[in-house]
Amino acid sequence: MCDDRMLEIIEEQERVLRFGSVSVEKLSAIGEAIVSAIKAKGAFAYVMIRVNGLEVFSQAIAGASGNNRKWAERKANTAELNQKSSMRVAIENRKKNRGLAEIGLPFTDYALEGGAFPILLSSGLGIGSIAVSGMPSEEDHQTICSVLSTFLDVDAPSITEEGK
Numbered sequence: 696m697c698d699d700r701m702l703e704i705i706e707e708q709e710r711v712l713r714f715g716s717v718s719v720e721k722l723s724a725i726g727e728a729i730v731s732a733i734k735a736k737g738a739f740a741y742v743m744i745r746v747n748g749l750e751v752f753s754q755a756i757a758g759a760s761g762n763n764r765k766w767a768e769r770k771a772n773t774a775e776l777n778q779k780s781s782m783r784v785a786i787e788n789r790k791k792n793r794g795l796a797e798i799g800l801p802f803t804d805y806a807l808e809g810g811a812f813p814i815l816l817s818s819g820l821g822i823g824s825i826a827v828s829g830m831p832s833e834e835d836h837q838t839i840c841s842v843l844s845t846f847l848d849v850d851a852p853s854i855t856e857e858g859k
Protein backbone atom coordinates (compact mmCIF):
# COMPACT_ATOMS: atom_id res chain seq x y z
CA MET A 696 0.00 0.00 0.00
CA CYS A 697 1.35 3.44 -0.87
CA ASP A 698 2.19 5.93 1.88
CA ASP A 699 -0.55 8.40 0.85
CA ARG A 700 -3.29 5.77 1.08
CA MET A 701 -1.91 4.41 4.35
CA LEU A 702 -1.89 7.93 5.82
CA GLU A 703 -5.54 8.40 4.85
CA ILE A 704 -6.49 5.14 6.58
CA ILE A 705 -4.47 5.92 9.72
CA GLU A 706 -5.98 9.41 9.97
CA GLU A 707 -9.44 7.82 9.77
CA GLN A 708 -8.47 5.28 12.44
CA GLU A 709 -7.34 8.12 14.69
CA ARG A 710 -10.60 9.98 14.03
CA VAL A 711 -12.92 7.08 14.92
CA LEU A 712 -10.94 5.14 17.55
CA ARG A 713 -11.62 7.55 20.41
CA PHE A 714 -12.77 6.96 23.96
CA GLY A 715 -15.84 8.51 25.58
CA SER A 716 -14.44 7.44 28.93
CA VAL A 717 -11.40 5.54 30.14
CA SER A 718 -10.82 3.32 33.14
CA VAL A 719 -7.95 1.11 34.22
CA GLU A 720 -10.31 -1.86 34.01
CA LYS A 721 -11.28 -1.06 30.42
CA LEU A 722 -7.66 -0.53 29.37
CA SER A 723 -6.61 -3.78 31.08
CA ALA A 724 -9.33 -5.64 29.18
CA ILE A 725 -8.07 -4.07 25.94
CA GLY A 726 -4.53 -5.13 26.83
CA GLU A 727 -5.66 -8.71 27.47
CA ALA A 728 -7.55 -8.74 24.15
CA ILE A 729 -4.43 -7.54 22.32
CA VAL A 730 -2.37 -10.27 23.99
CA SER A 731 -4.98 -12.87 22.95
CA ALA A 732 -4.99 -11.59 19.36
CA ILE A 733 -1.20 -11.83 19.15
CA LYS A 734 -1.17 -15.33 20.64
CA ALA A 735 -3.87 -16.40 18.16
CA LYS A 736 -1.48 -15.42 15.35
CA GLY A 737 1.22 -17.59 16.91
CA ALA A 738 3.33 -14.46 17.36
CA PHE A 739 5.07 -12.85 20.31
CA ALA A 740 5.32 -9.25 21.40
CA TYR A 741 5.45 -6.90 24.33
CA VAL A 742 2.21 -5.01 25.01
CA MET A 743 2.12 -1.81 27.06
CA ILE A 744 -0.62 0.70 27.87
CA ARG A 745 0.19 4.04 29.51
CA VAL A 746 -2.01 6.89 30.72
CA ASN A 747 -0.49 10.19 31.79
CA GLY A 748 2.93 8.56 32.01
CA LEU A 749 1.69 5.72 34.23
CA GLU A 750 1.95 2.16 32.92
CA VAL A 751 -1.49 0.64 33.56
CA PHE A 752 -0.95 -2.60 31.63
CA SER A 753 2.08 -4.49 30.39
CA GLN A 754 2.67 -8.06 29.36
CA ALA A 755 5.41 -9.91 27.55
CA ILE A 756 4.22 -12.83 25.44
CA ALA A 757 6.57 -15.82 25.52
CA GLY A 758 9.34 -15.14 23.03
CA ALA A 759 9.44 -11.38 23.64
CA SER A 760 12.65 -9.83 24.94
CA GLY A 761 13.76 -6.75 26.79
CA ASN A 762 14.44 -5.26 23.38
CA ASN A 763 10.72 -5.51 22.55
CA ARG A 764 9.93 -3.58 25.73
CA LYS A 765 12.44 -0.85 24.79
CA TRP A 766 10.91 -0.56 21.31
CA ALA A 767 7.39 -0.38 22.80
CA GLU A 768 8.53 2.46 25.08
CA ARG A 769 10.15 4.34 22.19
CA LYS A 770 7.04 3.92 20.00
CA ALA A 771 4.79 5.00 22.91
CA ASN A 772 6.92 8.12 23.48
CA THR A 773 6.51 9.02 19.80
CA ALA A 774 2.73 8.55 19.85
CA GLU A 775 2.31 10.47 23.10
CA LEU A 776 4.53 13.38 22.03
CA ASN A 777 2.69 13.82 18.73
CA GLN A 778 -0.79 12.63 19.80
CA LYS A 779 -0.74 10.56 16.62
CA SER A 780 0.05 6.93 15.96
CA SER A 781 3.75 6.21 15.69
CA MET A 782 3.03 4.72 12.23
CA ARG A 783 1.56 8.03 11.06
CA VAL A 784 4.52 9.98 12.44
CA ALA A 785 6.91 7.55 10.72
CA ILE A 786 5.19 7.88 7.34
CA GLU A 787 4.87 11.67 7.55
CA ASN A 788 8.59 11.97 8.27
CA ARG A 789 9.59 9.36 5.66
CA LYS A 790 7.70 11.39 3.03
CA LYS A 791 9.84 14.41 4.01
CA ASN A 792 13.05 12.33 4.08
CA ARG A 793 13.50 13.08 7.77
CA GLY A 794 14.76 10.77 10.48
CA LEU A 795 14.85 11.24 14.22
CA ALA A 796 18.01 13.37 14.06
CA GLU A 797 16.40 15.80 11.62
CA ILE A 798 13.40 16.32 13.91
CA GLY A 799 15.55 16.62 17.03
CA LEU A 800 14.54 13.45 18.83
CA PRO A 801 17.01 10.98 20.36
CA PHE A 802 17.06 7.42 19.01
CA THR A 803 17.28 6.14 22.59
CA ASP A 804 13.81 7.54 23.46
CA TYR A 805 11.79 7.66 20.23
CA ALA A 806 11.10 5.48 17.18
CA LEU A 807 9.76 6.16 13.71
CA GLU A 808 8.03 2.78 13.47
CA GLY A 809 4.44 1.62 13.67
CA GLY A 810 3.13 -0.02 16.79
CA ALA A 811 1.89 2.68 19.18
CA PHE A 812 -1.55 4.23 19.00
CA PRO A 813 -2.60 7.26 21.02
CA ILE A 814 -5.38 6.98 23.59
CA LEU A 815 -7.56 9.83 22.39
CA LEU A 816 -10.69 11.07 24.14
CA SER A 817 -13.74 12.08 22.11
CA SER A 818 -12.57 15.70 22.41
CA GLY A 819 -9.30 14.78 20.68
CA LEU A 820 -7.19 15.12 23.82
CA GLY A 821 -4.43 12.52 23.97
CA ILE A 822 -3.93 10.98 27.43
CA GLY A 823 -1.61 8.06 26.72
CA SER A 824 -0.86 5.25 24.31
CA ILE A 825 -1.17 1.58 23.55
CA ALA A 826 2.05 0.04 22.23
CA VAL A 827 2.94 -3.34 20.74
CA SER A 828 6.41 -4.45 19.70
CA GLY A 829 7.42 -7.81 18.28
CA MET A 830 5.68 -8.25 14.95
CA PRO A 831 6.21 -6.24 11.75
CA SER A 832 5.35 -2.55 12.25
CA GLU A 833 2.13 -2.64 10.25
CA GLU A 834 0.92 -5.71 12.13
CA ASP A 835 1.76 -4.19 15.53
CA HIS A 836 -0.26 -1.11 14.54
CA GLN A 837 -3.22 -2.94 13.04
CA THR A 838 -3.53 -5.40 15.94
CA ILE A 839 -4.09 -2.44 18.27
CA CYS A 840 -6.61 -0.84 15.89
CA SER A 841 -8.56 -4.05 15.32
CA VAL A 842 -8.95 -4.64 19.05
CA LEU A 843 -9.90 -0.98 19.67
CA SER A 844 -12.48 -1.18 16.88
CA THR A 845 -14.15 -4.09 18.67
CA PHE A 846 -13.96 -2.53 22.15
CA LEU A 847 -15.18 0.88 21.03
CA ASP A 848 -17.81 -0.69 18.74
CA VAL A 849 -16.83 1.39 15.72
CA ASP A 850 -15.97 0.52 12.16
CA ALA A 851 -12.36 1.45 11.50
CA PRO A 852 -10.52 0.82 8.23
CA SER A 853 -7.48 -1.44 8.17
CA ILE A 854 -3.96 -0.96 6.84
CA THR A 855 -3.56 -4.72 6.37
CA GLU A 856 -5.59 -7.33 4.55
CA GLU A 857 -5.84 -9.37 7.74
CA GLY A 858 -7.45 -6.50 9.63
CA LYS A 859 -10.25 -6.01 7.10
